[in-house]
Amino acid sequence: MQRLRRTSQLLLRCRSSASGLFYGHQRTPYDSIKRPYWENNHLAFYYTTSNHMGAVQASVNVGLHTSHKIPRRSFSSASTSIQRSPLFSTLNSDDVSYFKEILGDKTVIQEEDRLLAANVDWMGKYKGSSQLLLLPKSTEEVSKILQYCNSRRLAVVPQGGNTGLVGGSVPVYDEVIINVGSMDKIISLDKVSGILICEAGCILDNLNTFLANEGFVMPLDLGAKGSCQIGGNISTNAGGLHFIRYGSLHGNILGLEVVLADGTILDMLTTLRKDNTGYDLKHLFIGSEGTLGIVTKVSILTPPKLVSTNVAFLACEDFTSCQVLGHVEGVRNPLPPSLHNFYVLIETTGSDESYDKCITPVSFIQI
Amino acid sequence: MQRLRRTSQLLLRCRSSASGLFYGHQRTPYDSIKRPYWENNHLAFYYTTSNHMGAVQASVNVGLHTSHKIPRRSFSSASTSIQRSPLFSTLNSDDVSYFKEILGDKTVIQEEDRLLAANVDWMGKYKGSSQLLLLPKSTEEVSKILQYCNSRRLAVVPQGGNTGLVGGSVPVYDEVIINVGSMDKIISLDKVSGILICEAGCILDNLNTFLANEGFVMPLDLGAKGSCQIGGNISTNAGGLHFIRYGSLHGNILGLEVVLADGTILDMLTTLRKDNTGYDLKHLFIGSEGTLGIVTKVSILTPPKLVSTNVAFLACEDFTSCQVLGHVEGVRNPLPPSLHNFYVLIETTGSDESYDKCITPVSFIQI
Numbered sequence: 110m111q112r113l114r115r116t117s118q119l120l121l122r123c124r125s126s127a128s129g130l131f132y133g134h135q136r137t138p139y140d141s142i143k144r145p146y147w148e149n150n151h152l153a154f155y156y157t158t159s160n161h162m163g164a165v166q167a168s169v170n171v172g173l174h175t176s177h178k179i180p181r182r183s184f185s186s187a188s189t190s191i192q193r194s195p196l197f198s199t200l201n202s203d204d205v206s207y208f209k210e211i212l213g214d215k216t217v218i219q220e221e222d223r224l225l226a227a228n229v230d231w232m233g234k235y236k237g238s239s240q241l242l243l244l245p246k247s248t249e250e251v252s253k254i255l256q257y258c259n260s261r262r263l264a265v266v267p268q269g270g271n272t273g274l275v276g277g278s279v280p281v282y283d284e285v286i287i288n289v290g291s292m293d294k295i296i297s298l299d300k301v302s303g304i305l306i307c308e309a310g311c312i313l314d315n316l317n318t319f320l321a322n323e324g325f326v327m328p329l330d331l332g333a334k335g336s337c338q339i340g341g342n343i344s345t346n347a348g349g350l351h352f353i354r355y356g357s358l359h360g361n362i363l364g365l366e367v368v369l370a371d372g373t374i375l376d377m378l379t380t381l382r383k384d385n386t387g388y389d390l391k392h393l394f395i396g397s398e399g400t401l402g403i404v405t406k407v408s409i410l411t412p413p414k415l416v417s418t419n420v421a422f423l424a425c426e427d428f429t430s431c432q433v434l435g436h437v438e439g440v441r442n443p444l445p446p447s448l449h450n451f452y453v454l455i456e457t458t459g460s461d462e463s464y465d466k467c468i469t470p471v472s473f474i475q476i
Numbered sequence: 477m478q479r480l481r482r483t484s485q486l487l488l489r490c491r492s493s494a495s496g497l498f499y500g501h502q503r504t505p506y507d508s509i510k511r512p513y514w515e516n517n518h519l520a521f522y523y524t525t526s527n528h529m530g531a532v533q534a535s536v537n538v539g540l541h542t543s544h545k546i547p548r549r550s551f552s553s554a555s556t557s558i559q560r561s562p563l564f565s566t567l568n569s570d571d572v573s574y575f576k577e578i579l580g581d582k583t584v585i586q587e588e589d590r591l592l593a594a595n596v597d598w599m600g601k602y603k604g605s606s607q608l609l610l611l612p613k614s615t616e617e618v619s620k621i622l623q624y625c626n627s628r629r630l631a632v633v634p635q636g637g638n639t640g641l642v643g644g645s646v647p648v649y650d651e652v653i654i655n656v657g658s659m660d661k662i663i664s665l666d667k668v669s670g671i672l673i674c675e676a677g678c679i680l681d682n683l684n685t686f687l688a689n690e691g692f693v694m695p696l697d698l699g700a701k702g703s704c705q706i707g708g709n710i711s712t713n714a715g716g717l718h719f720i721r722y723g724s725l726h727g728n729i730l731g732l733e734v735v736l737a738d739g740t741i742l743d744m745l746t747t748l749r750k751d752n753t754g755y756d757l758k759h760l761f762i763g764s765e766g767t768l769g770i771v772t773k774v775s776i777l778t779p780p781k782l783v784s785t786n787v788a789f790l791a792c793e794d795f796t797s798c799q800v801l802g803h804v805e806g807v808r809n810p811l812p813p814s815l816h817n818f819y820v821l822i823e824t825t826g827s828d829e830s831y832d833k834c835i836t837p838v839s840f841i842q843i
């Protein structure tokens with residue numbers, strides 16, 4: 110997907126989630142992280158040493174020697190020359206004053222360190238130069254922000270946990286960053302149907318922990334679950350480990366509340382499993398990366414938690430009869446030098462451990 | 477859902493399927509059918525006596541005595557006064573000539589009997605007065621029809637099997653009826669992934685029969701399956717018996733080919749299980765009743781056919797612990813006078829009959 114802007118009136122982009130770290134929503138803070146980013150065609154790093162929430166204590170920019178300069182790889186359209194549109198305004202002190210008025214001082218962030226973290230994506234491939242980070246606490250605040258930015262023609266970029274790998278959650282230029290991580294309330298869970306309603310800033314792993322106590326699981330699971338947020342998951346149509354079993358978010362998301370670029374709040378927060386009243390607009394916001402609006406609330410169908418989990422590890426001779434575990438470069442190979450060409454790792458969950466265990470691995474493949 | 481038109485440039489509406497009967501796609505023809513419809517606030521009937529495909533041999537209009545006039549029940553916005561928009565043109569002989577030129581004589585239907593059947597919905601609650609029924613055989617023909625109708629401002633109504641119960645598949649006034657029942661080719665089935673590609677006019681039961689031989693089933697099943705068509709199922713976001721098990725069409729439909737009101741063909745016929753390239757526009761056409769475009773081809777994920785089927789019939793004392801079988805008025809009660817307040821009928825399908833049978837009914841409820 111192109112990283113170039115797709116605008117209606119304002120730039121709206123969105124991605125999932127890592128830098129909840131900097132906004133007080135990180136549940137598993139790292140003690141010291143070296144994160145690379147690109148600065149004038151040099152690989153640079155900044156260091157975060159954080160033992161409490163919300164702190165970025167050091168930012169060090171280390172240029173490489175010219176002779177060892179690593180050519181910047183172009184993962185997206187960033188390699189082409191993108192010009193900042195003159196149609197967008199530039200932030201001024203009146204704008205900041207207005208945001209402080211509607212949000213309060215503490216959620217209008219201008220500190221350099223926190224801005225640096227919010228301007229860089231998780232992989233350090235993309236770096237923006239936003240001067241303002243906003244942390245709205247409600248749908249109404251998101252609406253007021255977007256309404257104002259629209260009237261002033263200030264570009265914005267929505268941000269979740271900022272764990273995305275394609276730079277969708279960081280500014281290209283000086284867009285105002287709207288991070289929904291402060292909107293992390295669980296609103297309700299129907300314990301009969303498993304329908305969960307929550308705010309977009311809820312961290313995926315927190316939702317899973319909450320649901321596990323009630324006998325349910327989230328229908329999606331991915332590596333970034335400790336930081337990524339459900340709003341970003343939806344905006345990027347995240348898949349993950351449960352995709353084959355529980356299907357796509359288009360099947361599991363029952364309703365959304367979304368704020369459009371002009372501040373209009375679209376309430377599509379139904380909990381009906383099949384709602385045929387009118388056009389099903391919510392699907393436009395699933396996977397559209399925040400370009401059409403910012404997801405603020407979510408209604409999601411969660412499957413029951415199954416009691417039996419089994420893991421099978423299979424060695425195979427050819428590709429056609431199995432799914433292959435990819436080996437990522439630079440990652441330790443957990444296997445000894447091998448006699449087999451392929452391996453398959455299968456995790457099953459079921460309702461009866463004794464039955465699940467008596468199924469042979471061959472049956473797994475046939476299933 | 478309102479029956480009033482939601483137009484872009486032309487009227488486009490769509491519903492599933494019964495009058496495949498009249499277009500040669502009915503696989504289980506009834507010998508004699510008495511179908512009621514409303515005529516000037518009188519209940520009228522027409523009779524179809526058909527022992528071969530494509531024949532409607534008799535159409536008899538029987539008005540009731542005035543003293544026994546049954547007041548017309550208003551199931552939808554039809555009770556309000558709907559005026560035919562003067563913006564739409566009226567069909568003339570030049571239009572018919574053009575359609576014969578692009579479709580051939582045999583698929584441009586003007587015979588009164590066949591038009592009568594196509595003008596009335598399955599329940600006989602709604603009756604239009606279309607003078608023309610078109611049976612395109614390809615996406616390109618659908619495109620040419622819509623392009624022409626758009627340029628002439630002729631209103632159209634898409635029609636599948638015409639089994640819908642809310643009058644969505646019949647004209648309100650004199651719209652041109654576009655029935656896609658002739659587009660009933662199965663294009664491909666990936667026997668590894670279970671991804672089926674077919675045309676919109678395929679009858680649901682025929683698809684199921686085809687898939688059963690290959691070890692798969694359609695993820696939806698409903699009473700009208702012998703006549704309803706997959707294009708109508710999608711346009712109406714049909715659910716049915718498999719909904720709880722296999723989820724909604726939003727989760728199972730992988731791709732669509734759609735013709736817009738101006739004749740533009742939208743090719744979204746992907747077979748990727750998770751396709752995040754661009755906006756996922758296909759979801760707008762699922763459940764929008766043909767108002768946005770006519771579905772012409774479908775890519776659908778079909779689950780494996782399971783070998784073990786069991787049916788459990790349970791008697792229960794209260795409502796909260798069970799799902800209740802509704803008793804429809806006028807239908808024979810299959811049970812003797814009962815000692816129990818509630819009954820639950822559960823059908824399970826699984827991969828191992830011996831295991832499935834050893835699960836107690838109590839376990840079913842808990843699951």
